[in-house]
Amino acid sequence: MTSAPTLATPLAIGSMTVRGRLFKSATSETRATDEGFVTDELLAFYEPMIEAGTPMIITGNLYVSLQGKSADRQAGIDTDDKIPGLRRWVDLAHRHDVKLVAQLNHGGRQIGHPAPGVDRLVSASSVREPLYGTKPSPLRLDEMSGVVESFAAAGERAREAGFDGVQIHAAHGYLLSQFLTPHTNRRNDAYGGSLENRARLLIEVLRGLRSRLGEDYPILVKLNGTDDLPFRKGATTGELVQVAQLLQDEGIDAVEVSRGHYESWPGMVQGNYRGFLKTSLTVGAGRYNTRRRKVVQFALAPIAERVAQLLRPPQEGFNLSQAEQFAAALDVPVICVGGFHTKAGIEAAITSGKVDAVSAARAMIADPHLYRNTVGDISVRPVCGYCNGCIARFGGMPIDCYSDDIRDERKAMIQRFHEHPAQ
Numbered sequence: 001m002t003s004a005p006t007l008a009t010p011l012a013i014g015s016m017t018v019r020g021r022l023f024k025s026a027t028s029e030t031r032a033t034d035e036g037f038v039t040d041e042l043l044a045f046y047e048p049m050i051e052a053g054t055p056m057i058i059t060g061n062l063y064v065s066l067q068g069k070s071a072d073r074q075a076g077i078d079t080d081d082k083i084p085g086l087r088r089w090v091d092l093a094h095r096h097d098v099k100l101v102a103q104l105n106h107g108g109r110q111i112g113h114p115a116p117g118v119d120r121l122v123s124a125s126s127v128r129e130p131l132y133g134t135k136p137s138p139l140r141l142d143e144m145s146g147v148v149e150s151f152a153a154a155g156e157r158a159r160e161a162g163f164d165g166v167q168i169h170a171a172h173g174y175l176l177s178q179f180l181t182p183h184t185n186r187r188n189d190a191y192g193g194s195l196e197n198r199a200r201l202l203i204e205v206l207r208g209l210r211s212r213l214g215e216d217y218p219i220l221v222k223l224n225g226t227d228d229l230p231f232r233k234g235a236t237t238g239e240l241v242q243v244a245q246l247l248q249d250e251g252i253d254a255v256e257v258s259r260g261h262y263e264s265w266p267g268m269v270q271g272n273y274r275g276f277l278k279t280s281l282t283v284g285a286g287r288y289n290t291r292r293r294k295v296v297q298f299a300l301a302p303i304a305e306r307v308a309q310l311l312r313p314p315q316e317g318f319n320l321s322q323a324e325q326f327a328a329a330l331d332v333p334v335i336c337v338g339g340f341h342t343k344a345g346i347e348a349a350i351t352s353g354k355v356d357a358v359s360a361a362r363a364m365i366a367d368p369h370l371y372r373n374t375v376g377d378i379s380v381r382p383v384c385g386y387c388n389g390c391i392a393r394f395g396g397m398p399i400d401c402y403s404d405d406i407r408d409e410r411k412a413m414i415q416r417f418h419e420h421p422a423q
């Protein structure tokens with residue numbers, strides 16, 4: 001009889017085998033140059049996570065075209081001259097036998113302001129994004145192949161830079177997710193209406209990547225398990241599971257399950273919200289909002305944040321009930337993200353067989369040694385308080401933990417590790 005997998009049991013994702021089952025989920029870094037090139041500052045964020053042997057790290061979303069660039073200082077994979085910088089990132093990971101996966105993304109309508117030289121923001125349909133106020137124009141039929149090509153070319157660059165795989169970002173209300181969701185996709189052509197039509201662009205993107213990268217190159221996808229859009233027409237969990245099945249038929253190697261669009265705020269990052277809007281509007285991606293939107297959002301902040309706190313308090317494994325529905329319907333590995341930070345919580349998700357692996361974003365920012373510390377039962381470690389200070393600053397300030405106490409603990413932990421790596 002084979003025993004149930006644990007945190008440290010290897011997992012095959014297509015042709016790639018990872019050494020354990022806790023991964024770092026994608027986190028946009030706001031640490032590249034203004035033109036999207038990798039910097040030392042970006043690598044410094046990853047160094048401790050890599051040194052601690054995290055089995056697989058998924059990069060922050062990398063824009064596949066300038067039109068899809070969603071935030072300032074976001075890293076890009078849209079041009080060949082970015083490959084040498086991306087290769088430095090890969091080399092750093094490979095020195096410690098860590099698998100590095102490039103997340104490929106087009107922001108669609110969830111873009112605070114278009115990148116220089118971009119004349120229009122696009123989406124499935126012309127539905128205004130309420131947090132940023134952007135009004136996109138629908139992608140024309142003759143533009144679909146350009147989107148597919150930008151993902152395929154980005155995949156080729158990822159492989160050339162040495163990445164162990166790519167992850168298609170089809171969650172969180174970015175372009176591919178905008179096509180999947182009826183609220184943002186009001187089309188009545190071959191890319192709208194039925195689920196098959198709404199999934200068409202995503203399937204074409206996967207086919208484009210497969211045809212360029214071959215059968216053996218690991219391709220993962222991040223999907224919502226729920227769109228979390230009350231009173232609007234979100235895709236249902238059942239529909240999203242069907243999308244995952246279609247992707248499996250087309251050769252996807254693993255599915256990571258998350259939730260929410262920007263407009264389902266606070267859905268994607270369940271936690272604490274006090275001060276979130278003020279921070280985002282002053283130093284985060286929200287600072288590009290119009291003056292009028294800022295005034296309204298500042299005024300609503302106390303109520304909105306209190307309601308958010310009541311509806312979505314911090315909770316370990318907050319996407320698990322959806323993720324296990326994916327796992328039950330799929331043969332490929334299913335990874336669940338959302339609030340994981342304790343050994344008990346992570347192992348319960350895996351040993352119960354609910355999902356094959358777990359990933360973490362905020363808990364890894366606070367504790368970049370999370371994998372090593374949980375496997376090794378090291379209890380003196382920084383623990384994320386889910387204050388959401390990091391995500392509130394996204395797009396404006398470099399990714400980091402913005403809780404002073406936790407930063408101090410993290411610094412001390414990294415210092416101890418460098419002095420006594422065996423402990």
Ligand SMILES: Cc1cc2nc3c(=O)[nH]c(=O)nc-3n(C[C@H](O)[C@H](O)[C@H](O)COP(=O)(O)O)c2cc1C
Nearest residue numbers: 025026027028060061258338339360361362390391
């Ligand atoms: C600062 C920050 C940046 C993020 N950037 C991305 C991103 O680039 N791509 C993505 O798929 N998710 C992104 N996320 C969402 C996380 O990957 C994850 O889905 C979410 O935070 C829930 O996981 P957690 O509870 O472990 O933080 C980001 C989250 C944070 C906190």
Ligand code: SF4
Nearest residue numbers: 384385388390401402
């Ligand atoms: S700022 Fe630090 S404590 Fe707060 S959510 Fe982010 S990582 Fe966790």
